[in-house]
Amino acid sequence: EPLLSVRDLTASADDKTILHGIDLAIDPGTCHVLMGPNGAGKSTLGHVLMGDPVYTVGSGTIEFAGEDVTDLSADKRSLAGMFLSFQAPVEIPGVPLYSFLRTICQKRPDLKMTARQFRKHVTALAEELEMDPAYLTRDLGVGFSGGEKKKVEMLQLLLLEPKLAILDETDSGLDVDALGVVSRGIAAYRERTGGALLVITHNTRILERLDVDETHVMVNGRIVANGDAALIPNIDANGFEQFEEAVAVAE
């Protein structure tokens, strides 16, 4: 039985329909990639899966771990084991990263730790990610470089150990260091938790070191192609224009 089942999902914002009947199934522990040109609706799908109230679900269902989560709050989805990394991580002046992470963990009964256990765990994860421990006491996101924000994202992922991690990668290119951080973080997450992944990107370099099971292509709010890892070099070579016919038929 799939971990995530999305059926005929339609979603809109500001009375504009962005997602038109999305079907997607992700089995436990598998790695899926969602690709597509700018403005296709990839980030919207990530946010709708996570329950972002900015978007209105018009039709369809989202089932996660055997439960219909279509109408659940983002908090409840997070408790159920869903995780979404943000393209632009929040900056919260006055809240140190350490306190932020502690607060998130305290909301999760399955991650109960004493203050001391938490400190040990977070410090070890920061060390593993080669993060300067000084960042833990700095205000969240404020003045963090792209690579440092990626480390924070991976730290959250390794701390929360979700059943499904949706990683929405920035469209602006990651530098080599940030790429390394993400690859190592993802590898550690998969190894340690056996969790599933939905990696949203149009940067194929990030995928080179990933063991991809399935690839999905989204154009104009529709999934127009599904395949295995071989679809990635194909898109690299031929772009998204090759799906134009499928898009025209769907529309």
Ligand code: ADP
């Ligand atoms: P992608 O991540 O594939 O680049 P997005 O999901 O960010 O695409 O956006 C898809 C389309 O939906 C774009 O036309 C974008 O302007 C529109 N859109 C996304 N979010 C909103 C929103 N909150 N309000 C209005 N339009 C939105």
Ligand code: MG
């Ligand atoms: Mg599947």
Ligand code: MG
């Ligand atoms: Mg996007």
